[in-house]
Amino acid sequence: MAKLIQTEEETMLQDAARALLDNSAPVSRLRALRDAGQTRDDALWQEMVAAGWAGILVPEAAGGVDMGHAAAHVLAREMGKTLTVSPFLSTAVIAVSVLRQLQDSRSQAALKAIAEGAHTYALALDEGAKFNPDRIELKAEKRGNGYVLNGEKRFVVDGGTADRVLVLAQSDDGLCLFDLAADREGLTRSSTDMIDSRDAADLTFENVELSGDELLGAAGDGASLLRFGLEAGQAALAAETTGLAQAAFGMTTDYLKERKQFGVPIASFQALQHRAAHLWCELELTSSAILHVGRMLDLDPGNATLAVSLAKARATDTAQLAVREGVQMHGGIGMTDAYDMGFYMKRARVAAEWLGDYGYHAAQVARMRGF
Amino acid sequence: MGGKMTTDTGIEFADTPDFRKKIRAWLEDNCPADMRDGASGEGANCWGGRNWVFSSEGQRTWLERCAAVGLTVPTWPKAYGGAGLSRDQEKILKEEMAAIGARSPLNSFGIWMLGPALLKFGTEAQKQEFLPPIARGEIRWCQGYSEPGAGSDLAGVQTRAEDKGDHWLVNGQKIWTSYADKADWIFALLRTDRDAPKHKGISFVLMDMRSEGISTRPIRLISGASPFCETFFDDVKAPKEQVVGEVNRGWDVAKYLLTHEREMISAGGQVMGSGRALGAVLANSETGLSDPVLRADAMRTEVDALAMELTLERYKDQAEGGQGVGDASAMLKYAGTELNKRRLELVMAAAGSEALNWEDGRAPTWLRTKANSIEGGTSEVMLSIISRRILGLGA
Structure with missing residues (x-):
């Protein structure tokens, strides 16, 4: 390796x-x-x-x-x-x-x-409040050479602005993955006012007519085609989330050195030092998982599932800790909209849910480790 | 036959392209049957030394065969009893040993701690004298660092070594000396200059435990075992040439060695758990897989354990690439030992009342892990090292 x-x-x-x-x-x-x-x-x-x-x-x-x-x-x-x-x-x-x-x-x-x-693209996958690629009810009915889509997708990240949409749908032949233009007739996009100020939308498909050419691969290939796309996305999201955590941590340690109370920098308080040091350790462990998943996806992509879920689980957990500690150690200013830390906290929350949360990925790890 | 350099056990391992094949064949031919039970931990392995009583003929044979080809200290240079293997080769060796459940042929503080310090700071004469007996398991070493008044504040050691011309005269007391009652020699931090700032008046001194004036007393621990001792020095004479590194610069040697020790303790989770996934532990217990709280704790611990394994791997890669690990070893020590404690808590919880008797064996292991985050620098000292030296947080 x-x-x-x-x-x-x-x-x-x-x-x-x-x-x-x-x-x-x-x-x-x-x-x-x-x-x-x-x-x-x-x-x-x-x-x-x-x-x-x-x-x-x-x-x-x-x-x-x-x-x-x-x-x-x-x-x-x-x-x-x-x-x-x-x-x-x-x-x-x-x-x-x-x-x-x-x-x-x-x-x-x-x-x-x-x-x-x-x-640009968006992936329309979720139908419930939690990531669950195995439970897809949006229907694709075969009509002639093409399909007709009916159903709803939620939490479609970048779905409000993307030019095209990848949609996973259930057909008589199993799961199908379609690639269609986002302005297609019958497709309604309703943008969500997201806490992280980023794009996400709910999509409604009402008799959306697709040609056979818009089906990716063969009918029934949806799950296997999407699998590697999901793993790649989960790993890259873990990397993004780790960068977020590192930046929130950097802002926090800078602030500890600069902020004075009781006449001294608050960085001199051991209660804060040890929490910062613990968080740094968590970041180090997570960074290893990120480096590892990159190598796995490049060199042994067929066996990367454990590495992907490990990276997503760790990154989710570490980022949540980093932003919680970030706000707490900043004190009152961390709660203000004028200060950036709140943006990090809100993005970390959204990233935690997208493409599977801690529980989903920890369960994947456990399953692959014989639980 | 006559001119041939290799014998049945004398075999050249380094620099062979088909290393894995060769090592596999060698292990197959040489590892005695009773040394293939996969047993690990302090009780299962040979620690060597003058007074060692082999648990079986197999244990003796295994040590001798490994020592003959340098495999007790695979990465040490051949000149000092090693096999001169690269770390990649060492990894293959470990994998192949694990594959047949081979026990470690020899455990010792000489291998883990003194050896690396001598390789870096020792004179050629010291290396020649002390390293080969460590590799052969002939001399068992113990570490004399902590004192009753110098625990976390290790540089506060007060055991004195007075310069008496041709020797040092040593007086004082050490504590938490691992296996001092079984060791042949001790490497100790002694105060050689009482007027210098505390880090600058310490020397790293080697002493034969048979020297007149040295005595030991085992300390019984909560696990029932007595792996640690108090060690007393009463007018002990130590020859001048038994100082490693410069006089009064022993703290440099100690710091280097502590780094090694921390890495070793942090890797303890893997050694003690033999890489066995927590899932298997739960599956073999009565409620492990159906108890949602236990299961959730175990899943979280498993995720963290895998990240820890990768981090050990990454830091080794960094060290090999010339980027030192340095103060970050404090992270390995902190994270590794805390994780190991969590692991053994789960093992106990999964086992239930089955593990509450002394014969079962899990309770002593569980109790032993509590020392992991104390010995070699407490978790709190590690966090202080990280916050001050890596993060630059301070007064």
């Missing part, structure tokens, strides 16, 4: 990402978008496209740079540090990881459109 150390190439990518994001997407950018009631930042996405990020997992033949999942995790982590608003995970990670399993010309064209920045 490859070593669990960030390579020089990855460090260079990290530095480049940091420079781009600090310039175009500091946390103040999220604040400005929120204040303007917007959840989509086209200029930033086009900048990312130009930097090759949209095609980070797209094969070179389809116009991508094909740098692999560990590299995608470097980008996701850096985005997490400043709460970047972008369809990167939905589009460049999840949709690409689904599409590149298919060799047909429409899928290759779809990959090309993503790498070029022509299309």
